[in-house]
Amino acid sequence: MAITGITDATRAEVARSLTGKRRDIAETLFSLVLLLTLIIALAVLIVLLFNVARTAVPLLAHQGGRVLGNDYSSLPQNAGIRSGLIGSIYLMIFVILLAVPLGIGAAIYMEEYARDTRLARFINTNIRNLAGVPAIVYGILGFAVFAQLLGSVTGPKVAGLSLLTGGLTISLMVLPIVIITTQEALRSVPTSIREGGFGVGATRWEVIRSHVLPNAAPGILTGSVLAMARALGETAPLIMVGAVTGFLSTHGGPLASLRQKFTALPTLIFTYTKKPLPELQDLAAAAILVLILMIFFVNLTAILLRNRYERKW
Amino acid sequence: MAQAVISTPITAEVLRGNPARLRRERRMRALFFSAALLSVLISIAIVLSLLGGTIDFLRKVDLSTLWSDGWLPRNNLFDIKTIVAGTLIVALIAMVVAAPLGLGAALYLSEYATPRARRYLKPIIETLASIPSVVLGYFAIRVISPELVQRLFGSQVPLFNMLAAGIAVGLLVTPLVASVAEDAMHAVPHALREASFGLGARRRSTSIRVVFPAAVSGITAALILGVSRAIGETMIVAIVAGGTGGSLFTLNPLKGGQTMTAAIAALATGSDQVRGTDAAYPSLFFVGLLLFALTLGLNLLSERFVRRVRRRF
Numbered sequence: 001m002a003i004t005g006i007t008d009a010t011r012a013e014v015a016r017s018l019t020g021k022r023r024d025i026a027e028t029l030f031s032l033v034l035l036l037t038l039i040i041a042l043a044v045l046i047v048l049l050f051n052v053a054r055t056a057v058p059l060l061a062h063q064g065g066r067v068l069g070n071d072y073s074s075l076p077q078n079a080g081i082r083s084g085l086i087g088s089i090y091l092m093i094f095v096i097l098l099a100v101p102l103g104i105g106a107a108i109y110m111e112e113y114a115r116d117t118r119l120a121r122f123i124n125t126n127i128r129n130l131a132g133v134p135a136i137v138y139g140i141l142g143f144a145v146f147a148q149l150l151g152s153v154t155g156p157k158v159a160g161l162s163l164l165t166g167g168l169t170i171s172l173m174v175l176p177i178v179i180i181t182t183q184e185a186l187r188s189v190p191t192s193i194r195e196g197g198f199g200v201g202a203t204r205w206e207v208i209r210s211h212v213l214p215n216a217a218p219g220i221l222t223g224s225v226l227a228m229a230r231a232l233g234e235t236a237p238l239i240m241v242g243a244v245t246g247f248l249s250t251h252g253g254p255l256a257s258l259r260q261k262f263t264a265l266p267t268l269i270f271t272y273t274k275k276p277l278p279e280l281q282d283l284a285a286a287a288i289l290v291l292i293l294m295i296f297f298v299n300l301t302a303i304l305l306r307n308r309y310e311r312k313w
Numbered sequence: 314m315a316q317a318v319i320s321t322p323i324t325a326e327v328l329r330g331n332p333a334r335l336r337r338e339r340r341m342r343a344l345f346f347s348a349a350l351l352s353v354l355i356s357i358a359i360v361l362s363l364l365g366g367t368i369d370f371l372r373k374v375d376l377s378t379l380w381s382d383g384w385l386p387r388n389n390l391f392d393i394k395t396i397v398a399g400t401l402i403v404a405l406i407a408m409v410v411a412a413p414l415g416l417g418a419a420l421y422l423s424e425y426a427t428p429r430a431r432r433y434l435k436p437i438i439e440t441l442a443s444i445p446s447v448v449l450g451y452f453a454i455r456v457i458s459p460e461l462v463q464r465l466f467g468s469q470v471p472l473f474n475m476l477a478a479g480i481a482v483g484l485l486v487t488p489l490v491a492s493v494a495e496d497a498m499h500a501v502p503h504a505l506r507e508a509s510f511g512l513g514a515r516r517r518s519t520s521i522r523v524v525f526p527a528a529v530s531g532i533t534a535a536l537i538l539g540v541s542r543a544i545g546e547t548m549i550v551a552i553v554a555g556g557t558g559g560s561l562f563t564l565n566p567l568k569g570g571q572t573m574t575a576a577i578a579a580l581a582t583g584s585d586q587v588r589g590t591d592a593a594y595p596s597l598f599f600v601g602l603l604l605f606a607l608t609l610g611l612n613l614l615s616e617r618f619v620r621r622v623r624r625r626f
Contacts, residue, residue: 030517031425037417038434041491044484045441048452105348113342114349125616127352132538132612133605134545136574137359140601143581144362172355179352203334205341226443233445236547236574240581266447266548273451273552281455288448299443303436 049292055285067286072268076279081287084268087163087243088232088294090254091264094167095174095231100224102171103178110179111186112208131176139240142169147241154259161242163262169237174227181223185216218309225302229295235266243267265291363605366598374592384571385559386580386593395562396600399475399570400544403554406479406566407486407543412536414483415490419535422491423498424520435495442488450552453481458553466567473555476566481549490539497531498524530621537615541608547574573604 070080147160555569
């Protein structure tokens with residue numbers, strides 16, 4: 001049945017709008033604007049890296065031995081970043097030994113043991129809120145609690161502002177990150193895997209150890225690595241617990257260092273950035289390059305782990 | 314049908330299982346529970362240490378100085394409105410930068426980018442989020458302030474100003490906003506988009522009229538989270554906002570100002586520190602409590618919006 005009462009002009013216009021390849025300017029513009037925002041966001045990274053590298057690469061190439069081998073100094077010809085590098089590695093060890101096992105333990109309780117009680121919901125909300133607490137507030141905690149409690153261990157000269165205090169503070173700060181990422185990894189293991197274990201009479205812990213943890217390991221590892229990256233870059237809590245002076249004693253090995261003053265790469269960057277001498281500010285650039293390379297390396301490890309072991313159930 | 318042969322008689326003892334295994338089970342459960350409980354202890358420790366110091370501060374301080382001309386702890390001036398105004402100005406500038414960049418990038422990644430491009434771009438955005446704030450602080454004082462702010466507004470603008478700090482904080486929170494908002498947009502069911510395309514809508518109308526409203530809770534959560542992070546950010550403002558040694562009350566972003574976080578850092582690192590003599594030292598806890606309450610409120614609000622998304626889809 002033919003449609004009647006339509007003029008040829010209308011017919012032509014309908015045909016044109018249905019078949020025509022008119023460029024939609026607004027549409028193109030919109031997608032370009034969106035693409036531009038993404039490019040600006042990424043360009044910041046490139047400009048930043050370029051700016052830092054322009055200062056840092058020549059410095060490291062010509063005087064790398066001095067920069068990486070010397071400790072903090074306010075004299076440009078003696079100044080280096082070694083103490084910060086060692087301090088950051090010490091802090092990493094704290095995170096691995098303290099935050100990672102505690103975080104995994106807490107996550108296992110929340111996901112595998114806890115029933116949906118009011119207490120469990122409260123702990124869960126509490127963990128989520130802890131993750132959003134500004135880093136500097138953890139610094140106040142470290143300074144008000146750990147530094148006071150450990151004052152007797154370190155003696156009056158250090159006044160509790162030691163590597164031990166710094167390590168404890170930074171571990172508490174990343175603890176919620178470890179818990180939340182581990183919870184997600186545990187949640188992604190299907191219930192049927194657990195039921196297989198329960199079916200042959202295993203206790204809950206045996207099921208967790210033999211069935212749940214091996215399957216959740218890649219996710220847990222990724223989360224732990226990301227927490228380490230976060231701990232590497234965080235500055236604010238460390239300057240609260242006295243890492244700003246730039247000294248770190250390595251006499252007598254790591255255990256003796258625990259009771260001494262400390263520093264880390266990000267706090268050293270802060271200290272050098274605030275110096276009026278341009279040569280010392282350039283050292284900040286060198287420290288930034290080293291720190292960013294470390295963080296990118298750690299992040300890359302996490303991404304590769306995720307891609308390599310990710311399993312879809 | 315073969316009957317199961319039971320060689321040992323079934324007693325209550327056999328059904329109860331091996332007591333050593335059960336003891337071990339209880340021990341592991343207690344261990345994990347204490348790890349989970351630790352997070353509650355951390356929260357309690359944070360609140361108690363902040364409250365204790367605040368009470369100490371309010372007892373020592375002359376209350377009229379809490380509403381005066383500026384935040385100058387060395388002169389016993391503790392004007393709350395100065396640090397709150399500084400914090401809000403920096404956070405506002407940060408969101409003016411981060412909201413369009415973050416949401417634009419998120420919309421592009423979720424609606425326009427091919428799945429392949431998305432797979433590469435998302436990790437890059439996440440890497441961007443791992444750049445330490447102290448690095449952006451260095452970038453702010455070496456590049457943003459001299460090359461952008463002073464070039465635009467003339468060299469009479471001081472090197473240390475709140476605008477440069479706000480822009481840098483904005484760049485810092487952009488990846489966070491982009492990542493959370495993209496998750497929300499990606500979670501919008503495909504059926505909604507297909508219905509829109511089926512009616513003849515273009516990608517732009519679909520993005521703005523269908524995806525955006527459907528994801529609005531998650532997008533709001535992303536923005537609130539961004540504000541919360543901007544308020545809690547310390548190192549950038551400590552380096553470039555110009556609050557070292559305190560600041561007079563100002564609403565002009567081209568001047569130096571003091572934020573809550575920078576005030577805490579300045580008190581702790583010694584530039585404003587007058588230990589034990591007056592109210593300057595305990596004022597740190599007072600500002601900390603203010604900051605903690607503000608970010609906690611924002612985080613709880615954001616959590617509520619996120620939960621609304623989960624309920625819908």
